[in-house]
Amino acid sequence: MFDTLFLDRDGVINEKLDDKYVTCIKEFVFIEGVLESFRAINKYFKRVIIITNQQGIGKKIMTIKQLEDIHNYMLSEIENSGGKIHKIYFCPDLESKENNCRKPGTKMFERALEDFPKIDLKKSFMIGDSESDIIAGKKMGIKSVKVNLKFNLKLALKKIINIP
């Protein structure tokens, strides 16, 4: 069994919007195949953790409450599909903020390790659609896989981790 699957959110779980932040449930659209993938994910991984930059909060485009509403929706849809996410870490900071918690920095991963000290990074994966996801994952020594519109989460899991 694998240990922890770290997932970026936008562009991995839900469709990324062009030059726009997802600010409400209506704008949160699951990428095809993601909900079905979760059943398999939870069979093969002990835990699933989301690590997401949400600069829209720092920019005052949305509130933490709005983000939490979106995340509650996401979690309930995933649970209704038989999947589970154990924890979500988001960074509200602006990129310009000194010592911010954003990827490609590793602060959110470090918080996850404090909360879940049993995480075995060697048996874990990071999946994201941005270079910053991959850089952050590699800094932590986690095998990191980049996805895109064609090579999506479902295919990445199937091919790389050999989940059917």
Ligand SMILES: [Mg+2]
């Ligand atoms: Mg992304």
